[in-house]
Amino acid sequence: MARVAGVGLALTAVVAMGAGSASAAPAVRISDGSDQILQSMLAAIDDDPNADPGAQAESISRLFLGTPYGANTLVGSATVPEEHVVELERVDCFTYADYVEALKRSDDRDEFVTNLVAVRYKNGDVSFENRKHFFTDWSASTPAVATDVTATLSDNAVSSPKNLNSKDAGGVYLPGLPVVPRTVTYIPSEQVDDDVVGRLRTGDYVGAYAEDGGLDVTHVGIFIDTQNGPVFRHASSRSDNSGVVDTALSAYLDTIPGIVVLRPVA
Structure with a gap:
């Protein structure tokens, strides 16, 4: 978020x-x-x-x-x-x-x-106005921190027009900042099959797609391909494992609508 x-x-x-x-x-x-x-x-x-x-x-x-x-x-x-x-x-x-x-x-x-x-x-510029408040700011800003590779990972990727910062229920998430029109591409979780996972790279940043039109994602983590299978490494706020943990990617996908994938440029 x-x-x-x-x-x-x-x-x-x-x-x-x-x-x-x-x-x-x-x-x-x-x-x-x-x-x-x-x-x-x-x-x-x-x-x-x-x-x-x-x-x-x-x-x-x-x-x-x-x-x-x-x-x-x-x-x-x-x-x-x-x-x-x-x-x-x-x-x-x-x-x-x-x-x-x-x-x-x-x-x-x-x-x-x-x-x-x-x-x-x-x-x-260290200022509130110039902080990258949204996940996709990493790929939309120049110079980019990462490249949005979501559309290249699956033919089932979906593009959704958004007005970032504008709550569907009214108002804004961040007072004092503008509403930013942006098309966000995501892969629905049910379409993240072995072929898609095989195209992911360790170190890719993975966002949980947000259904609210004012957000791009609700959570962010890092894809890691381990000997025990792919995991989503992230800072979890859940009371049962509050902190940075590894969650099996398949289990995490069951809890979210889809994924947005940014690949670091450096």
């Missing part, structure tokens, strides 16, 4: 890295705990430039398994100034995807902070 910003986040430190330099990383709001996690994750990442992208996506996304679920960790709204938040002690489905994608592109802390801006915001 849309990234509804929260303002109740309590962080213990605000760190400006490289201030005063034209190439400096932007200021970031990060807790001591998140800072330690970030350093640990960066140390664990294989920096082999020839590493297989799928293996890299699997290993980096696996670092988050067991991380608690936490909603509303980002700070900013139409009335509250946006802050560049790094919160690794708890994640929701969208921030989890943000952090995995930024880590994939980074060798050190400053690169991560800078790359997170490129993943999360349009035009490198």
Whole structure:
């Protein structure tokens, strides 16, 4: 669903890295705990430039398994100034995807902070207006973070016109932001057969298609092809497994109308 910003986040430190330099990383709001996690994750990442992208996506996304679920960790709204938040002690489905994608592109802390801006915001502008609030913003914005490959995976893909941010029941999801017309393509869950799954790649971002005309998806995760079968790796808010978990893809498909698939460009 849309990234509804929260303002109740309590962080213990605000760190400006490289201030005063034209190439400096932007200021970031990060807790001591998140800072330690970030350093640990960066140390664990294989920096082999020839590493297989799928293996890299699997290993980096696996670092988050067991991380608690936490909603509303980002700070900013139409009335509250946006802050560049790094919160690794708890994640929701969208921030989890943000952090995995930024880590994939980074060798050190400053690169991560800078790359997170490129993943999360349009035009490198840390502002509520330019935050990529919707999943398909990753493919619709320039430069794209990912390519929408949904239509290439199945002849049964369906294209649906949407007015993102406009609730079917009236009003908007995110006050202060415009309604964005966009055609969203999805594959109905009952059409996601072995052939479609065989075309998915480890590291693909998979969104649960939203039937509401004002949303593109309601949830996001990462496709991982494991030895025990394909899984949907995601930050779940369910009370019985709240946190980042692996769910069998077939079981997850039984709970959603369809999937939207974005393939990372880097």
